[in-house]
Amino acid sequence: EEDSDEESGEESEGKDDEAAEKNMSNIYISSISFGFFFSGIYIFTLSTGALCWKEGLQQKASEAFLRQQQAAPNLRKMVYGSDDSEEEEEEELGGLFRVSRPQKSKKTQANALDCSHFKADLSHNWDLEEMLNSIRDCFVTGKWEEGQDAA
Template identity: 70%
Template sequence: ISKPVKAKVSVLSEEAEEDDGDAGELGALRWKEGLAQKASEAFLRQQQAAPNLRKLVYGSVIEEQNSPSDEDADEIGGLFRVSRPEKSRSRRVDAMDCSRFVPDSPHDWDQEEVLNSIRDCFVTGKWEE
């Protein structure tokens, strides 16, 4: 979701920069002032709104189970049907039953700033109060 919004922001910022010269002289199109900043603020507000995890966990089940039955489209000559076992849905349903949670994009633990991000998890870090 974040990508299109970001693109918008960049477009708007270009517009705002272009208009800056004219708007300052005319004073008519004041609503256009700081559009980039407004857009980025709106974007940040949207980002900060906590994602509704409860909805994510409990709400999406019905959607996932309603698999679209577009299998007819794969028919060859109205007689044979192309079997596609590598569909994303069937792969999830028949995926390996494993409780381990391997990180998708692990942090680069060779960098000092990444190391710093967990310093206070240890007794050697800073304590509250």
């Protein structure tokens, strides 16, 4: 009997999960962070077995989402994002003349200098002690993590 109870419990949970999934897909824009958070829920249910994980679900979800957003500006989207979407549209006047528009930033970049050099961040002033301190531990003379040795 216990077994069947558990099974039915799991089933209902499964349905709840589906419902939650729908809810949360609204909250979550990024599917990556969604999967990340969801695996956390499963661990939680296993350990307690009760349905208390449902409490404040939306709030937890939004918190996790914000955390993810802060941690990772979506670089993948920046790199691989859909850049084909911007179709160039040229208006025609009387079927003969074309309206010439100033080149978009992307267009001008297309004929820029082909150079691998990465320009330095001008906001960094390397005369300030504060900046120097921000890289101190990159050197063997800096602080070492526990478990590591200068040997």
